[in-house]
Amino acid sequence: MDNLKARFGRAVKTWPALLLAAGMAMVLTISPARAADPALKILLKKGIITQQEYDEALKEAEQPPAAPVEAKPMTQAKEDAGVPTEKSASAQDSTVDLGKGIRFGYDRGLYTQFKDKFQLKIRIRLQFRYTESSVNSAYGAVGDTKNYPTISGTAITARKLQEDVSEFDVRRVRLVFEGFAFNPETTYFVQFRNDTNGTTTQPTTTRSTTQLYDAYVDLKQIPLANLRIGQYRTLFGRQEYVSSALLQFVDRNFVAEAFVPNTIDRRDQGITLLSDPAKHSVNYAFGVFNGVGINLTRLGLNTPGNANELMYVGRVTADVLGKPGYPEGDLGYSRTPQLAVGASYGYDGGLQTNTTGAGSNSQISTAIASLGNGRLLNQGVVNLGTTGVDFIFKYKGLSFQGEGFVRNVDLRDQFLTPSLQRNHVGNATGFYVQGGYFLVPKTIEVVVRYSYMDPDTLHTQDTLTSGLG
Secondary structure, eight states: OHHHHHHHHHHHHHHHHHHHHHHHHHHHHHHHHHHHHHHHHHHHHTTSSOHHHHHHHHHHTTOOOOOOOOOOOOOHHHHHTTOOOOOOGGGGGGEEEEETTEEEEESSSEEEEETTTEEEEEEEEEEEEEEEEOOOTTOOSSTHHHHSOEEETTEEEOOOOSSOEEEEEEEEEEEEEEEEESEEEEEEEEEEEOOOTTSSSSOOOSSOOOEEEEEEEEEOSSTTSEEEEEEEEOSOSSTTTSOGGGOSSSSOOHHHHHTSTTSSOSEEEEEEEEOOTTTOSEEEEEEEEOSSOTTOOGGGTTOTTOTTOOEEEEEEEEEEESOOOSOSSOTTOOSSOEEEEEEEEEEEEEEEOOSSSTTOOHHHHHHHHHTTOGGGTTSOEEEEEEEEEEEEEEETTEEEEEEEEEEEEEEOGGGOOTTOOOOEEEEEEEEEEEEEEEEETTTEEEEEEEEEEEOOOSOTTOOOEEEEO
16 A cells, blocks of 8 residues: 555656646747747738748748738828828837826837827928039020029019039928827828028028928828818929928929929918828829918918919829839839829919019019029919829839929910900920939939920020939
8 A cells, every 4th residue: 555655656746747848848849830920920010021921931830821911001101291190110119108198209200199199299300501503604694594583672683693602501491290189080290491591482581581381280080081271282293292301312303393383382271182092092182272382372462353263283193003102212122013103283373473563472473483483473463274294113222203294374364455465375394204223222322313394485585494413
């Protein structure tokens, strides 16, 4: 009996060790696949690997493929165009939880958030520049000197340097407040600028001044029918809609600048109905605006007979391959071809272009001249109809994009006199093509651009303007 008890005691002591050894063997056998699965899912969600690569990795680990995991939609294009976006996963390490639903952190700017009800993010951007301009003796009385004149009071003077010029300037200063209120689908965006005078469309002064640049609210409760209200970039064209921080060159090309639908500024005050480009491959936008640029209404112009006029802008885009978005260049080094096309139309009726008389405004005149539309000055009250088409392509560091424009300019019928034999001012045309390639992925890029414009205002010596960058 004592011998039996001794054997039973030894068995009781031995079995736990055997069970533990068997358990460890099972863990060592299956843990590689199970350990790999969470890591692979993270890579899949971030878009670093494809669903096919995910399944193959699991097969090699002798684990059956899981159901496809939907990657989060790209939101970079919306942010590049000045649209607030939610906090990215990469910023989670920079977040401090203060308790009671309050968080503070950094995600392309400092932000504070209270649960999912309120968020405020603050960003600042600076661009400094040194410019050296050399006098060209062939830079005569035609061409750019008339497209970009200097407006001083009632005088329009052709801009022509008499000697070489060297200058330092703060080209861009941007202060941004953005976030959401009440819920993540109600976002806001406010931006101020204070650029060195001479680089903006504000009237000529001795010093630069701070301006309200953007101020709008997005209501995104309905993906197919978002609503944007306030002052912002009109959804017309490609290069004029993307942020200057995401350009391949230091500035936009002169053709895109000249063909903004109001001839004054890429921004205006109004309301736009649009779809969410992050959720759809084919998108639209239709907006109604004042048609006189930023921080100004037509009532401020006091123009007879056109205070009730508005500007209408429409745009349609299609992501043919992938989602290239609006940022220029293939900074993300796309692994598959990315292609998008778009078409835009803008109509701005009853714009006063005179530099003197009733309804004239120095801010409007200066803005028209600064964008290369100086030949439109003193044409009277005109109707502008502008059409544009564009495309963008990206693949493995290679990128191409281009836009073409046509603008019809007509005088208002009610302002015609018997001595005027025509009411058609002209059809301006222009285009640009731009291409780049990253010699070192995401680091060093070579970019080339060609731009061409014919203002065609039926003036004498109405010359063509082209540029190569």
